[in-house]
Amino acid sequence: MAEQQVLDVPAIRERLAWIQERIERACRRAGRSPDEVTLIGVTKTFPVAVVQAAYEAGLRHFGENRVQELVAKAAVLPGRIEGGEVTWHMIGHLQRNKARDVVAHADWLHSLDNLRLAETLERRAAMADRVLPCFVEVNVSGEPTKFGLEPEAVHDFLDALAPFEHLEIVGLMTLAAPAEDPEAVRPQFRLLRRLAETYDRRNNPRVQLRYLSMGMSGDFEVAIEEGATHVRIGSALFGPRLEP
Numbered sequence: 514m515a516e517q518q519v520l521d522v523p524a525i526r527e528r529l530a531w532i533q534e535r536i537e538r539a540c541r542r543a544g545r546s547p548d549e550v551t552l553i554g555v556t557k558t559f560p561v562a563v564v565q566a567a568y569e570a571g572l573r574h575f576g577e578n579r580v581q582e583l584v585a586k587a588a589v590l591p592g593r594i595e596g597g598e599v600t601w602h603m604i605g606h607l608q609r610n611k612a613r614d615v616v617a618h619a620d621w622l623h624s625l626d627n628l629r630l631a632e633t634l635e636r637r638a639a640m641a642d643r644v645l646p647c648f649v650e651v652n653v654s655g656e657p658t659k660f661g662l663e664p665e666a667v668h669d670f671l672d673a674l675a676p677f678e679h680l681e682i683v684g685l686m687t688l689a690a691p692a693e694d695p696e697a698v699r700p701q702f703r704l705l706r707r708l709a710e711t712y713d714r715r716n717n718p719r720v721q722l723r724y725l726s727m728g729m730s731g732d733f734e735v736a737i738e739e740g741a742t743h744v745r746i747g748s749a750l751f752g753p754r755l756e757p
Contacts, residue, residue, distance in 0.1 A: 520563065520752060526570035528750050536744070539737040550737055553602050555729075555747035557582065558754045561589045567750070568599060576623075576745050578605030580614050587618040594620050594643065604686075604726075604745055606660045609633040616641050623648040623686045623726050623743075626661050628670070631677055638679035645679065648686035648726045648743075651708065653701040656690055667708050668716075675717040682717075684724030684742070685709050695732040702727050702739035 520528070532552065540547045553576040556564050564575060564586050575590075577583035583603055591597030595618065603619040609630055615622060616637040625631060625647040638645045649670065652661035662670055667685070674682055687705045689698035702725075709722040728736025730749035737744065748754060 520566065522566045522569045525563075525567050525572075525750065529567070529570050529572060532746055532750060535734055536737060539734040543738045543740075545737070549742055551743045553604070553743055553745045554750050555604065555745050556586065556751065557605075557747060559751055561586050563751055564590055572750075573598070574600045574602060576602040576604040580605075580607070580611040584614050584618055592618060592620045594618070602743075602745075612637045616643065616645060619645070621646045621648070621683075623745075624650045624660065625680070625682075626650040628673060631674060631680060635677040635679050643679065644681050646681045646683045648684045648724065649682060650686045651705055653687045653704045654690035654698075659688060661687065664704060664708060668712055671712055671720050672716040675719065678719075682720045682722070684722050684726060686726035686743075688729070689727065689732055689736075692732070695735040698732055699735050699739060702732075702736050702741065706740040 536550050537547045540550060551574055553574045554567050554572045555576040557578040568590060583601060587601055590599055592599055592601035600620045601618060602621045602623055603615050604623040607615060607624050607630060612633045622645055634645060650661035651664055651667055652659045653664060685705050685708060689701045692698050705725055705727055709725060712722055714720055724742040725740050726743040728741045728744040730746050733744040733746060
C-alpha cells in the first residue's frame, strides 16, 4: 500500500483559507453570512497528526465516519463533551452496538436514521446524563447503497422521536449523489431544505431543524447556496485519502 501523505500546518492553513474563501463567496451569492456555516474537517483514515496540524491551523470542528477512529482521535484531542476545545461530529453510519462510544466521545451525531438506534442512543445518553444533538439522515438521492430515511418518511420519523428527551434533533443531513457537475445535485439539497421547512413542529415541538448538514468537497458551494449550515470537507482540505 502506498504511503499516505501527511500535510503540515502551513499546508493545511493554506488549504483552510482557500476553502473559507470559497465558503464566503458562496454565502455572498446566497445573501447569507459566512458565520452561518460551520466547516467540519473530515479526518477519516488520516492519522491523528493531521487532526493536530489542522487544530494548529485554526480548525475546531472535526468529523469521523468510523467510531473506532473517533474514539482514538478524541483520546488525543478531546471534544467539548470531554472538556476539550474541539467539536467532534460522528458523520458515518452508526450501528447500535457502537452507541455507547458515540455518546461518550461525540459532541454531535449526523446519522440518526431509525427508531431502534434512537432508542439505544436515548438509553445510553440518559445513563451518561447528557443530551446528544442529532441530525436525521435522509437519502435524497434514492441510491440503494446509501443510508438514511426516504424523504417521504422523514416527517413521521420526526414525530416518533417526541418521547426521546436525551436526543436533541437539530437538523437534517444528507449525502448527494456523486456528480461531475455540482449543479446536478442542487435539487437534492433543495429537497432536504424543503423537508426541514415544511415539518409541522406542532407534532413534536422539541424538534428544531435549525441546521442542514450537506455538502462535501465537490459540491459544498452549491449546498451553501441551498441553505447548508454544516459542510463536511475531507479531500479538499487534507488531500486524497487511502482506504485501508
